[in-house]
Amino acid sequence: MLKVISVVCHVVAGFVLTIACVLAFISGLPAMAKLLMVGGTALPGVIALVIGLACTRFRLWKRDTGVVLLSATVCNVVMVVSIACMLMSEEMMLMFPESASMPFRDYVTGILVMAVLAIAGWLLFQRGDAERQQNEIGQSARELS
Numbered sequence: 001m002l003k004v005i006s007v008v009c010h011v012v013a014g015f016v017l018t019i020a021c022v023l024a025f026i027s028g029l030p031a032m033a034k035l036l037m038v039g040g041t042a043l044p045g046v047i048a049l050v051i052g053l054a055c056t057r058f059r060l061w062k063r064d065t066g067v068v069l070l071s072a073t074v075c076n077v078v079m080v081v082s083i084a085c086m087l088m089s090e091e092m093m094l095m096f097p098e099s100a101s102m103p104f105r106d107y108v109t110g111i112l113v114m115a116v117l118a119i120a121g122w123l124l125f126q127r128g129d130a131e132r133q134q135n136e137i138g139q140s141a142r143e144l145s
Helices: 002-023 031-055 061-088 090-095 107-144
Strands: none
Touching: 002 031, 002 061, 002 107, 031 061, 061 090, 061 107
């Protein structure tokens, strides 16, 4: 049962972190307001991630956290590309005034947040996978002796 709760918490964490990353693309806000908005949105995701990791007693926490961060980044890329394609559509521009697409223009901050999540996720995943492989080698060596 704890594994199910852990997986659900990881999915919730990834979804919330994806939304926080998308909010980083919103323009027109002061830097501190945007930081509070993105951080405040990401906080429930981090809490869900910690709950999910606690359900597995933090075993392979680096790998699991890396997977969640990388998944959130991939989902964010899909969402951003979808929104960008939608905003480039002539039909969409006819339906909405040009000011409707203006809030989604801070590409520097959005890409920076995505890059930080992707790099942190990749590093955690690599280190967690290396630790898992070392543990498996140690266990097989103990079984042989």
